[in-house]
Amino acid sequence: MDTNLPVSDKPRVVIVGCGFGGLRLAQALRKAPVQVVVVDRNNYHNFQPLLYQVATGALEADSIAYPIRKIFAGQQNFFYRMADVQRVDPAANTLITSVGDIRYDYLVLATGSLTNFFGMESIERNAMQIKSIPNALNLRSFIFQNFEKALLTSDPAERQALLNIVVVGGGPTGVEISGSLAEMRKHVLPKDYPELDLRRMQIFLVEAGPALLGPMSPASQADAKRYMDELGVLVHLNTSIKRYEDGKAYYSDTEFIPTENLVWAAGVNGAEVPGLPAEAVTRNKRITVNGWNLVQGQHNIFAIGDVANMTTADMPKGLPMLAPVAQQHADHLAANLQRMLRLEKPLDFVYNNKGSMAIVSRNKAVVDLPRDIHFRGFFGWLTWLFVHLMTLVGFRNKVVALVDWAFSYFSSDQALRLIIRPFSRKDVRDDQGKKTAEHRTATAEYNATPPAIQETAGR
Structure with missing residues (x-):
């Protein structure tokens, strides 16, 4: 249990994913009275907007990636575990991963997005x-x-x-x-x-x-x-x-x-985590959250960035899946978590649209x-x-x-x-088949859980 994480009297905030949102949140909690644990399958932060330049030979791969541990060197309340997340168990406040179970007081899903092939x-x-x-x-x-x-x-x-x-x-x-x-x-x-x-x-x-x-x-x-x-x-x-x-x-x-x-490059789905109640997950696999990023039906699980489906009057289909949204989510949630620790009411998120851009050549x-x-x-x-x-x-x-x-x-x-x-294409088929099998196994394990426990997990 807890993969050798140190015991602390401070609340533990577990962040799944070290993309734009997860990275920003962990940094924003640097001085907060919490223990920050980041879980990611890669030991680096990946700057996705420039991936196409790696694909076309314009940039080196290591020029758009940076080691997670190096980013947070010196942050005393930070811990990192390299692992694949298999599912979440809300009833037990536990995250099940490939390297062991991790207990949390607050869980933040910052898993980003996956390619959407629309069933083809x-x-x-x-x-x-x-x-x-x-x-x-x-x-x-x-x-x-x-x-x-x-x-x-x-x-x-x-x-x-x-x-x-x-x-x-x-x-x-x-x-x-x-x-x-x-x-x-x-x-x-x-x-x-x-x-x-x-x-x-x-x-x-x-x-x-x-x-x-x-x-x-x-x-x-x-x-x-x-x-x-x-x-x-x-x-x-x-x-x-x-x-x-x-x-x-x-x-x-x-x-x-x-x-x-x-x-x-035609579309994306949210990278959901198995274990959440079905009613909290939308058709495009994004997770429904309220105005302060709390997952529907939960009291201590949050979602930020691409995976979070936060709707507004201006954007009834959800905020755009952009890096600035994830970063603003992270800053706002960091402030709200500290407000909650002080037993103050969280504030609703207000999106500041900073614009968008695209390079052609x-x-x-x-x-x-x-x-x-x-x-x-x-x-x-x-x-x-x-x-x-x-x-x-x-x-x-x-x-x-x-x-x-x-x-x-x-x-x-x-x-x-x-x-x-x-x-070769066989490589990508084998890799996708492995990931699909892992996802199905995790989902099957959750579905095999007694209904009473599932019902408790959904509360």
């Missing part, structure tokens, strides 16, 4: 995704492996499928990776593969909605579409990929795009700020670079990212075109 098994089995550093490294290896294969084949149709890249999802991730791939096609790949006719390489950006960057302003949407056209990215709006198999991305029963490279970005302020182009690009550089964790990471960006800008090159570990 062929896409889940065969598509690539960008939700983690291993995903990004796999995608980078896979794309360059396919270019190597394209050199060897004498079949024109097979070569075209190996060269084509289909990105599904017109949100910021889809737009950013499509733009980065287009830059690679123009400046980088001709140097590496002079034997290939890269004019035949096609980059498709497929979006089910009527516009790119759906949550952003119409001006940003129009600018992003224009930038995509200028880069030669083939944008298909009001189009859905229905299945993907045998190197064919079908957008109808019979019509398809030939490609061996399908990148899925060099000197091309769109930025929306409150009060309908919109700008684009080189100034938008500089703004995007500055905000992301300042948000990176660790001085070294900021310096390395700045140097890499400067090198890429002035040389029109990306030096990290490495196939460090050859990748």
Whole structure:
């Protein structure tokens, strides 16, 4: 029990996940009279907005990650355990993990989000995704492996499928990776593969909605579409990929795009934790919380960030799944936890919309700020670079990212075109199968719990 955590007379706050929300909350509780325990399957904080640059060779993987223990060195009330969370037992105030059970006084779920394949098994089995550093490294290896294969084949149709890249999802991730791939096609790949006719390489950006960057302003949407056209990215709006198999991305029963490279960036689900009552979990796996992030039906379990479904009058479908929301949740919950320790009433959360932005390529970005302020182009690009550089964790990471960006800008090159570990689709199938099996086991264990105990857990 408690995985050798020290006994303390202070209340224990267990935080699941060290993304933007979990990291910010643990830091905000630095001087609070509590014991802070962070549980994460990785021993590093991952800066997800820049994963696509790792996937396209613009940044090193370790320049967007930072060791958790190093971040919190010197924080006396902080403890970390590397583990997979299997389920929560609200009745016993216990978190069940792969390394043992952890007791809590307050539990905070900051688990973020997972890729949503909308039940399409062929896409889940065969598509690539960008939700983690291993995903990004796999995608980078896979794309360059396919270019190597394209050199060897004498079949024109097979070569075209190996060269084509289909990105599904017109949100910021889809737009950013499509733009980065287009830059690679123009400046980088001709140097590496002079034997290939890269004019035949096609980059498709497929979006089910009527516009790119759906949550952003119409001006940003129009600018992003224009930038995509200028880069030669083939944008298909009001189009859905229905299945993907045998190197064919079908957008109808019979019509398809030939490609061996399908990148899925079309949607996310909350990364729920088994053990919570079903009525607290929404259809997209986000967890329903009240105005101070308390999970529905619970008294000491909270959720923040992407996994938290907090609705407002202006946003009846829930606050957006963005890093600033997670960070604001964390700051507010840290203050509320200390108010609760003083037996004061918690305050309701008020979202401060700081705007949104997306980069398309060099000197091309769109930025929306409150009060309908919109700008684009080189100034938008500089703004995007500055905000992301300042948000990176660790001085070294900021310096390395700045140097890499400067090198890429002035040389029109990306030096990290490495196939460090050859990748196959079987690897992703095996990994997804393992995670699915673990989730089903945890859910089955909870379902096997006597109903009386389940009912108590739901209170």
